[in-house]
Amino acid sequence: VQLQASGGGSVQPGESLRLSCVASGRSFSDLSTGWFRQAPGKQREFVVTIGRTGVMTYYADSVKGRFTISRDNAKNTVYLQMDSLKPEDTAVYYCAARLGPLRIGDRRAADFGSWGQGTQVTVSS
Numbered sequence: 009v010q011l012q013a014s015g016g017g018s019v020q021p022g023e024s025l026r027l028s029c030v031a032s033g034r035s036f037s038d039l040s041t042g043w044f045r046q047a048p049g050k051q052r053e054f055v056v057t058i059g060r061t062g063v064m065t066y067y068a069d070s071v072k073g074r075f076t077i078s079r080d081n082a083k084n085t086v087y088l089q090m091d092s093l094k095p096e097d098t099a100v101y102y103c104a105a106r107l108g109p110l111r112i113g114d115r116r117a118a119d120f121g122s123w124g125q126g127t128q129v130t131v132s133s
Contacts, residue, residue, distance in 0.1 A: 009034045009122035013103045016127030019093055023131075027088040029103030029124055036084040037061075040110035043077065043088045044117055045099035045129075052102070052117045058086065059110035066115065071097075093131045100126040 015027040031039060042057030056067045056077045065077055074093075079086040086103060104120035114120070 009039065009105050009107075011103050011105060011122055011124035013101065013124035013127045015088075016101060016129045018130040018132065020133050021094055021131055023093055024089070024091045025093065025129060027090070027101055027103075027127060027129075029086045029088075031084045031086070031105060031122075034107070036079075037081045038107055039105040039122075040108065040114065041079065041086040041103060041105045042114070042120065043086075043101055043103055044120075045097075045101045046126075047099040050099075054115040054117075055101070056088065057110055057114055064110050066110075066112070068115075090129070093129075095131050095133075098129060098131050100128050102126045 010032045013029045043055040044052050045055050046052040058065045058077045062079050074091050076089040103124040105122040106120045
């Protein structure tokens with residue numbers, strides 16, 4: 009599976025960004041997907057995951073209520089709408105995918121076998 013993320017940028021606190029990740033090489037509806045992020049000097053951390061049909065979603069507490077994940081299986085694309093951005097959201101954001109159904113415990117980077125190249129999100133005044 010190949011993943012191509014886009015949509016990052018530099019914004020001020022309180023503004024919004026929408027990330028996209030296009031998958032290829034595998035039937036998209038076979039894949040559970042998600043977003044992780046990594047800030048300088050920190051480990052990659054879980055942000056949100058979504059199941060194959062888009063019904064199941066799991067959010068990190070730090071983004072709950074501000075970020076929304078969605079997917080369009082017809083376009084092989086998963087989206088991350090990020091609203092009310094904060095400086096602490098600054099990081100490189102990675103999309104990830106794994107074959108099969110989403111499990112409640114799928115919050116570790118090791119649970120996902122395919123990764124995109126990352127897109128930088130910077131939130132600063």
